[in-house]
Amino acid sequence: MVDTKEEEAIQVQQPSADQGSYHEDPSLTRRPNVPLWRIAISLFFLFLNYFLAQYDKFILSYFQDDVIASLHLSSSSYGMLSGYATGIVYAVLALPSAFLADYTAARVWVLSAAAVWWSLCAVFQGLSNNFWQILLARIGMGVGQAPVDALSVSLISDLLGQEYVFFGGSVLYVGVYLGEAVSGQIAVAFARTDTPWNNALIAIGIVGVVVALLLRLVVREPKRQISLVLANHVHHRHVRAVSTSDPMTLPSRLVTARKNILATLQYIAHMRSFYLLTLSAAFRQLGGNVFGYYMPSYLSNLYPSEPSLLSRYGIIVGVVGSVTVLAGGLVTSLMWSRTKLLPLYLTAVGGMISSIFVLLMLFSLDISDDDHTRGIKVLYGTMSMAYLTAELWLGAINSLIALLLPPRTKTFGLAVWSLVQVLISSSGPEIVGLALRNTDPTSSLYVEKTRIALAVIIPVGYWLAGAGFLLAIPLVKLDLAGRFVEGRLEWSGRKGAFLAGGCVLGALVVALFVVSIHYRA
Numbered sequence: 001m002v003d004t005k006e007e008e009a010i011q012v013q014q015p016s017a018d019q020g021s022y023h024e025d026p027s028l029t030r031r032p033n034v035p036l037w038r039i040a041i042s043l044f045f046l047f048l049n050y051f052l053a054q055y056d057k058f059i060l061s062y063f064q065d066d067v068i069a070s071l072h073l074s075s076s077s078y079g080m081l082s083g084y085a086t087g088i089v090y091a092v093l094a095l096p097s098a099f100l101a102d103y104t105a106a107r108v109w110v111l112s113a114a115a116v117w118w119s120l121c122a123v124f125q126g127l128s129n130n131f132w133q134i135l136l137a138r139i140g141m142g143v144g145q146a147p148v149d150a151l152s153v154s155l156i157s158d159l160l161g162q163e164y165v166f167f168g169g170s171v172l173y174v175g176v177y178l179g180e181a182v183s184g185q186i187a188v189a190f191a192r193t194d195t196p197w198n199n200a201l202i203a204i205g206i207v208g209v210v211v212a213l214l215l216r217l218v219v220r221e222p223k224r225q226i227s228l229v230l231a232n233h234v235h236h237r238h239v240r241a242v243s244t245s246d247p248m249t250l251p252s253r254l255v256t257a258r259k260n261i262l263a264t265l266q267y268i269a270h271m272r273s274f275y276l277l278t279l280s281a282a283f284r285q286l287g288g289n290v291f292g293y294y295m296p297s298y299l300s301n302l303y304p305s306e307p308s309l310l311s312r313y314g315i316i317v318g319v320v321g322s323v324t325v326l327a328g329g330l331v332t333s334l335m336w337s338r339t340k341l342l343p344l345y346l347t348a349v350g351g352m353i354s355s356i357f358v359l360l361m362l363f364s365l366d367i368s369d370d371d372h373t374r375g376i377k378v379l380y381g382t383m384s385m386a387y388l389t390a391e392l393w394l395g396a397i398n399s400l401i402a403l404l405l406p407p408r409t410k411t412f413g414l415a416v417w418s419l420v421q422v423l424i425s426s427s428g429p430e431i432v433g434l435a436l437r438n439t440d441p442t443s444s445l446y447v448e449k450t451r452i453a454l455a456v457i458i459p460v461g462y463w464l465a466g467a468g469f470l471l472a473i474p475l476v477k478l479d480l481a482g483r484f485v486e487g488r489l490e491w492s493g494r495k496g497a498f499l500a501g502g503c504v505l506g507a508l509v510v511a512l513f514v515v516s517i518h519y520r521a
Contacts, residue, residue, distance in 0.1 A: 027223070027224060027408065028223070028224045028225065028226055028407055028408070029223045029224070029225055029226070030225075030226055031161050031162075031225070032158060032159060032160060032161060032222060032223065032225055034159050034160075034222055038220065039159050039160065039168075041218055041219075042155070042159055042218070042219045042220070043156070043159070043168060043171050043172070045211070045214060045215045045218050045219055046152050046155060046156065046172055046215070046219065047171055047172055047174065047175055048175075048211050048215075049111070049115050049148070049152070049208075049211055049212065049215055050148060050149075050152055050172050050173075050175040051174075051175030051178055051179050052115075052119075052175075052179075052204060052207060052208045052211060053115075053118065053145050053148050053175075053179075053208075054175050054176050054178075054179030054180070055178075055179040055182055055183055055204055058179050058180045058183035058184075058292065059183050059186070059187075059197070059200050059201060059204070060081065060293075061183070061292060061293045061294070061296055061297070062183045062184055062186070062187035062296055062310060063187060063190075063197035063200070064078060064293075064296070064297045065297060065300075065441060066196075066197045067081075067134075067197060068441060070196070070197070070198075071128065071129070071130055071131055071134060072130070072131075073131055074437060074438075075433050075436040075437050075438075075439060075441065077131050077433075078433060080135065080430070080433065080517075081134065081135060081138055088423070088426070088509060088513065089139050089142035089143060089146070090142040090145060090146050090422050090426075091146070091418065091419045091420075091422035091423050091426075092146075092419070093142065093143050093146040093147075094146040094147050094149075094150055094415040094418055094419060094422075095412065095415050095416065095419060097110060097114060097146055097147035097150075097151075097415070098147050098150045098151065098154075098411040098412045098414065098415035099257070099260075099261065099409075099411075099412045099415070101147065101151055101154075101411050102260070102408065102409050102410070102411045102412050103257055103260065105221065106221065107151050107154060107155055107221060107411060108155070108215070108216060108219050108220070108221050109216065110147060110151060111147065111148065111151040111152070111155075111215065112212050112213070112215050112216035113212075114143075114144045114145070114146070114147050114148065114151075115144065115148070115208060115209075115211065115212030115215065116144075116208075116209055116212045116213075117140070117143060117144035118140075118141045118142075118143070118144025118145045118148075118208065119144070119204075119205045119206070119207075119208025119209045119212060120140075120144075120205060120209070121137050121138070121140035121141035121143075121144060121205070122137075122141060122201050122202075122204050122205035122208060123201065123202050123205035123206065124137040124140065124205075125137040125138060125141065125198075125201045125205075126198040126199065126200070126201035126202035126205065127198070127202070128198075146415075147411075147415065149398075149414070149418055150411050150412075150414035150415040150417075150418055151411060152172055153169055153172065153398050153399065153402050153414055154402060154410055154411040154414055155219070155222065156168045156169055156172060156399070156402075157169075157225060157399060157402040157403060157410065158222040158223065158224050158225045158407075159222050161225075162225070162228065162336070162403055163333050163336035163337070164333055165333075165399045165402070165403060166328075166329045166330075166332040166333045166336070166343070166395060166396045166399045166400070167326070167329040167330050167332075167333045167395070168329075168395075168399070169329060169394075169395035169396070169398055169399035169402075170325050170326050170328060170329025170330070170394070170395025170396065170399075171326070171329070171395070172395065173325050173394040173395045173398075174321075174322045174325060174326060176321070176325075176394065177317050177318050177320075177321030177322045177325065177387075177391070178318050178322060180292065180314060180317045180318065180321070181314040181315060181317050181318020181319070181321075181322075182314070182318070183200075183314065184296070184310045184311055184313055184314020184315070184317065184318075185311055185314050185315075186200055187296075187310050187314075188307075188308065188310050188311040188314075191307075224407040224408055224410075225407060226407060227403055227404060227405060227406060227407050227410070228340065228400075228403040228404055228480060229404060229479065229480065229482050260409055260412075261412070263406075263409070264405075264406065264409040264412050264413055264416075265416075266489075267405070267406055267413070268405075268413060268416060269485075269489055269494065269495065269498060270484040270485045270489070271404070271479050271484060271485075272475040272476075272478050272479055272483075272484065272485060273472045273475035273476045273478070273479050274404075274417075274479075275498070275501075276468055276471060276472040276475060277397075277401065277417075277468075277469070277472050277476070278417055278420045278421065279420070279424075279468055280347075280348075280464070280465045280466075280467075280468030280469045280472060281347075281397065281417075281421050281465065282420055282421040282423075282424035282425055283424065283425075283460075283461045283462075283464040283465040283468065284347065284351055284393070284461060284462065284465035285421050285422075285424075285425035285461075286424055286425040286427065286428045286457070286461040287351075287355075287428070287457060287458040287459070287460070287461025287462045287465070288390075288425070288461075289425045289426065289428045289429055290428040290429060290432060290453070290454060290457045290458055290461070291358070291454070291458055293428075293429045293432075294429070294432055294450060294453070294454060295361075295454065296310060296313060297450075298362075298447065298450045298451065298454065299313065299361075299379065301441075301442075301446070301447045301450075302364075302365055302447060302451075303365070303372060303375065303376060303379075305372060306372070306376060309376075312380065313383070316380065316383050316384055316387065317387065320384050320387040320388055320391075321387045321391045324387060324388050324390075324391040324392055325391050325392065325393075325394055325395055326395075327392060328343075328346050328391070328392030328393060328394075328395060328396045329395040329396055329399070331346075331392075332346070332396040332399075340400070340476075340480060341473055341476060341477070342396070343393065343396035343397045343399075343400045344397070344400075344469045344470070344472060344473050344476065345469075345470075345473075346392040346393050346396060346397075347392070347393035347396075347397050347465065347466070347469050348465070348466040348467070348468075348469035348470045349466065350389045350390050350391075350392050350393060351389075351390055351393070351462035351463070351465050351466045352462060352463055352466040353389040353390075354385075354386045354387075354389040354390030354462060355458065355459035355462040355463060357382045357383070357385040357386035357389065358382075358386050358454075358458050358459060358462075359455060359459060360378065360382040361379055361382045361383050361386060362451050362454055362455050363451075363455075364376075364378040364379040364382060390462070398414075401413075401414065401417055402414060404476075404479060404480075420505065423505055423508075423509055424505070427508065427509075427512055428457055428461070430512050430513075431453070431457070431512070432450070432453045432454075432457070434512075434515065435449060435453050436449055436450065436453075
């Protein structure tokens with residue numbers, strides 16, 4: 001399945017330290033020399049901060065019905081809260097935050113400040129009394145949460161040796177599954193005690209502020225690690241990041257900042273695989289977004305006589321998802337000496353197989369001839385298999401991207417990687433919300449429409465992603481060998497294609513957002 005001979009050929013080309021390029025840069029290191037105890041503490045606080053950010057997102061999905069009822073929202077209004085309203089802000093503001101962190105070499109400071117901000121916005125969400133208040137609070141939260149992914153992955157990629165970065169990244173993304181699991185347990189507990197949903201957001205905001213302060217006190221800025229790309233001339237030609245440690249005037253710093261941004265964008269544009277990897281990950285995230293935001297409420301409506309459904313749903317997500325994402329990172333690290341391409345296979349094949357189990361989840365009651373007892377058993381079994389096959393990818397694929405990017409501006413590169421993904425994947429909840437507009441959430445028609453939307457969007461997203469990742473494999477091999485696109489990019493070719501793609505994506509974002517505003521009422 002994996003071409004180990006070609007991988008070995010690529011590895012032979014690795015330059016030695018005396019061949020120049022980044023190896024001579026005193027601000028970079030071939031391998032981190034961070035004590036194990038400091039790695040463990042740093043990973044713990046990075047994970048905790050990331051977990052709290054994910055928990056905030058999932059709380060909204062588990063309390064969907066309560067939020068809609070208490071704030072008098074329509075389905076399209078709820079779709080805005082979970083779609084482009086926060087997605088646009090999240091995606092765009094990740095860029096300046098990430099660049100600031102790279103430019104100032106203060107990733108920990110930026111991450112801590114961002115965590116304080118989004119935590120306060122979580123409190124404001126809990127205090128909201130209408131749609132516009134919670135919308136503005138969620139947009140503010142998007143400002144703070146924007147750089148969390150890029151900064152966390154960037155820091156982990158410099159704390160650990162390259163072969164262990166994948167497992168470290170997987171530890172971070174356990175926060176996704178624990179966040180959803182804890183949200184499920186809290187939703188059940190709140191329902192049993194008639195506790196308002198607002199309390200959960202207020203509590204998480206207060207805890208978030210405390211964790212942000214501890215993060216800044218405990219985590220230290222690590223020295224940057226060299227990238228995976230082996231041909232040093234690529235770095236010289238496309239990435240000439242200028243050191244900002246020497247005193248400079250404000251105009252000089254602005255010129256340097258502009259050069260660094262352009263150099264990073266040029267590097268990405270010359271990579272053969274970046275555009276296909278980004279689009280593939282975006283479609284994979286689109287399916288996952290729709291799953292996360294709408295599956296809990298759909299299953300609750302499908303099995304209304306099962307009061308413990310959300311609790312068990314959360315347990316499956318937390319246990320199976322966490323074990324699976326850790327396994328994906330661990331296997332990738334163990335196979336590191338044989339292949340660098342395993343994350344692509346795990347993501348592609350795993351998602352395709354998982355889509356089958358997702359469909360079985362959605363139609364579990366029909367498969368069981370409307371027998372709720374049998375249907376629940378089918379649901380839990382297929383859901384476990386869906387997570388077991390699909391969730392190997394997050395830590396491994398994001399770590400691979402971090403190691404492919406230029407070391408001194410990789411946080412900004414990761415933000416670009418996330419930008420396209422968020423803009424595309426956020427369209428999922430937006431589309432579902434529009435499809436469900438003017439439909440009574442308590443009606444059988446609402447359940448049927450939701451099932452159709454999930455049965456189409458999730459499998460299509462997973463299969464498009466799988467095909468894209470498989471097609472990207474030969475391109476990643478070329479990038480690993482340093483065989484980037486040569487020469488100046490022309491508007492009639494690659495540069496024009498990137499511009500056209502950006503315009504199409506921008507038009508899609510604007511169109512969906514305007515339509516959502518129009519149908520909000």
